[in-house]
Amino acid sequence: MDNAMTIPSQPDLRVALGPLALANPVMTASGTFGYAAEFANLVRLNRLGGVVVKGISLEPRAGNPPPRIFETAAGMLNAIGLENVGVKRFISDKMPHLRTCGCRIVVNILGDSIDDYAALAGHLSAVAGIDALEVNISCPNVKKGGVAFGTAPEMAAAVTRAVKQETDLPVIVKLSPNVTDIVVMARAVAESGADALSLINTLIGMGIDARTRRPRLANVIGGLSGPAIKPVALRMVWQVASAVSIPIIGIGGIGTAEDAIEFLLAGATAVQVGTANFYNPGATEQIIDGIADYLRQQGESSVQAIIGGLRLGA
Amino acid sequence: MPEHQEKSIVLSIERLSPSVYRLTLHAPLIAGEARPGQFAMVACGSTLDPLLRRPISIHQCSGDGRLQLVVKVVGRGTQLLSEIRAGQTLDLLGPLGRGFRLSPGPVALIGGGIGIAPLLFLAQSLMQTGQADASCRVLLGAQSGEDLAPLAAGFETLGCHVELATDDGSLGRHGLITDLLPAHLPNLGKVYVCGPHPMMAAVAALCASAQVDCEVSLEAHMACGLGACLGCAAPGADGRYKHVCKHGPVFKAEEMAWTTR
Incomplete structure (x- = not known):
């Protein structure tokens, strides 16, 4: 046999999130990769499937007082407080570099009201170089007593509709895991026209310093991320993938190619790498290479072949 | 001023006092560019717990690629760093941050x-x-x-x-x-x-x-x-x-x- 025949070819890593085509399924999670420039010396940005930028609001936000982060067992708590430069400075200061990254740029948006989300979607639709919006619905609805949009199906649906109405960009809605039944939320958002879902956002947690009897975070509670949350995220992705037909981006504790593959098998079309960017800036590229290696080992020519490929039963 | 992720080699570790250790590393990329007051993010081990790197200020650099860090044991991460031995590798990210602005005078x-x-x-x-x-x-x-x-x-x-x-x-x-x-x-x-x-x-x-x-x-x-x-x-x-x-x-x-x- 000709030796050249046995040299494995590069598997096809391309995936599509509805109308959003990606060169590979590996993206960065919002809030863990800044505006990409922060990692430009450490990661070949043009290798990434996409970058999801730090969440943007209409006006700049100062964020919470310190301490804002606390390390936990195989994870971390954060209460950054959605600090960001605001949409105007994002467009003027951050977009010029983002346009040069050579990968898909997804802008995460957040607001206090449905009108905020709609206005952001409108602003950003007119900006060149943005490939999609990701809607963070884990924020409190100020007009509804601070209940998070992402915890009430009718509010999540209303935000989704409002954003869709203002933009022709693909709309990804990022689900909160801090709900009784994430499938109910996923269905409400999917039926309201979302092009894709990303899940999960952080799990609300808390840390206490027994010695001082004080909370570890100035905000008292914060979002838990990192490897510790992976089993919860994987379960939720699997449940949602079984219930909705729009594509899913799996997020939660992904640090290795094996982690990412587990999410793809559970039904995710793509993944976002979050906290791993902090402890291993090379994680995203290693995961892309590792997925390709896995596909070769498994004799698959395309990553599409393993999406939802979880084997159940005997 | 580019940052590097560098697998350094531990040349030596000395105990300076009951809770303070000095690590001498071979880290030519970082040592070659570090300025006084900058720091490195140091991976404390290869497992997921503790998860995060620890920020450690740069103590000394030399032209031959040696970099010194002084670590005070204050928790599990720094405890692990204090237990590292010569010949092992230490994953560093650096040089990071804005250092001292040197100016002439008293x-x-x-x-x-x-x-x-x-x-x-x-x-x-x-x-x-x-x-x-x-x-x-x-x-x-x-x-x-x-x-x-x-x-x-x-x-x-x-x-x-x-x-x-x-x-x-x-x-x-x-x-x-x-x-x-x-x-x-x-x-x-x-x-x-x-x-x-x-x-x-x-x-x-x-x-x-x-x-x-x-x-x-x-x-x-x-x-x-x-x-x-x-x-x-x-x-x-x-x-x-x-x-x-x-x-x-x-x-x-x-x-x-x-x-x-």
Whole structure:
């Protein structure tokens, strides 16, 4: 046999999130990769499937007082407080570099009201170089007593509709895991026209310093991320993938190619790498290479072949 | 100023005091570019717990690619770092942050406890570039002589004038190092300080009233060291948060709010 025949070819890593085509399924999670420039010396940005930028609001936000982060067992708590430069400075200061990254740029948006989300979607639709919006619905609805949009199906649906109405960009809605039944939320958002879902956002947690009897975070509670949350995220992705037909981006504790593959098998079309960017800036590229290696080992020519490929039963 | 993720090789580890260790690493990429006051994010092990790197200031660099870090054991991550052995690798990210801005003239370096570590690199740079001379004052303090002596070694051979103070009086003056500053202030053009927050606040206040420039090196919990996690916020004088990793760790004292913490 000709030796050249046995040299494995590069598997096809391309995936599509509805109308959003990606060169590979590996993206960065919002809030863990800044505006990409922060990692430009450490990661070949043009290798990434996409970058999801730090969440943007209409006006700049100062964020919470310190301490804002606390390390936990195989994870971390954060209460950054959605600090960001605001949409105007994002467009003027951050977009010029983002346009040069050579990968898909997804802008995460957040607001206090449905009108905020709609206005952001409108602003950003007119900006060149943005490939999609990701809607963070884990924020409190100020007009509804601070209940998070992402915890009430009718509010999540209303935000989704409002954003869709203002933009022709693909709309990804990022689900909160801090709900009784994430499938109910996923269905409400999917039926309201979302092009894709990303899940999960952080799990609300808390840390206490027994010695001082004080909370570890100035905000008292914060979002838990990192490897510790992976089993919860994987379960939720699997449940949602079984219930909705729009594509899913799996997020939660992904640090290795094996982690990412587990999410793809559970039904995710793509993944976002979050906290791993902090402890291993090379994680995203290693995961892309590792997925390709896995596909070769498994004799698959395309990553599409393993999406939802979880084997159940005997 | 590019950052590098570098697998360094541990050349040696020395115990300087019961809880302080000095690591000598071969890390040519980072050592070749580091400036005084910058830091590295150091992976504490290869497992997922503890998860995050630890920010450690750069103690000394040499032209042959050697990099020294001084680590004080304060928790599990630094405990693991103290247990590393020669020949093992240590994953570093660096050099990170904005270091000291060196300027010529009569200066004082003030260090407290483990905060003394980055000042040796600063003193070397100041003396070797001729920006400071034998009038360079180095005021160092710690809890006890056992803690202070190993950290204070090295400054005198550079030609600096060293004064010491300890909380328990076992070495140098019995009391706070900040008590020694007012006598020098009229003759100083600039003060560099790294140490516990109350000490830096006291030095900043003394310098402000004497109208002497002061740079402080802050410490904060941080996840990435790259300006992405935004975990290391410290309140600025303008009412906005600064990020210790990127805007600092070295700040002009007047940039920071000293009363709210």
